[in-house]
């Protein structure tokens with residue numbers, strides 16, 4: 001599941017706890033951040049959807065980016081698409097953003113497909129700001145989403 005995330009390494013428990021605390025802090029500072037994804041049928045936590053300012057990729061600022069991470073046992077059921085579409089609605093309708101990006105590794109066909117299915121358009125490939133591989137950038141504007 002981590003293969004196409006940043007440098008691809010699997011987090012230790014301590015790193016996971018730090019990641020979670022950072023996102024809790026960001027949510028309280030900015031008023032938006034990571035949502036937990038629960039299955040409607042039994043409330044199991046099966047991943048997250050993220051709306052974040054991409055501080056790690058300054059060229060994309062000030063627009064936020066959205067991202068997703070779903071338990072492999074639940075892949076290909078449309079769940080990332082459902083959650084991402086809901087996140088876009090919050091970003092445009094409640095938070096007032098006018099343009100949203102999404103970023104994936106070139107090989108991450110499933111993630112790019114989620115971007116396409118929620119109406120985003122491929123813009124360009126750019127080098128990762130810190131790592132030695134290219135990234136695909138997708139964008140959707142408020143006008144396109146309306």
Ligand SMILES: CC(C)(COP(=O)(O)OP(=O)(O)OC[C@H]1O[C@@H](n2cnc3c(N)ncnc32)[C@H](O)[C@@H]1OP(=O)(O)O)[C@@H](O)C(=O)NCCC(=O)NCCS
Pocket residue numbers: 001002004005067068069070071074075076077078079080081082103104105108109110111113114
């Ligand atoms: C990317 C990810 C969130 C997608 O989650 P998901 O719930 O399976 O996504 P969905 O079911 O909503 O849609 C996936 C789409 O990709 C397609 N897809 C999946 N794997 C594919 C592949 N190898 N080649 C082509 N299409 C693929 C599916 O068929 C589906 O498209 P369709 O509805 O047109 O058939 C999931 O794979 C994941 O968590 N990956 C690990 C973390 C990650 O890479 N996150 C994104 C970082 S940018």
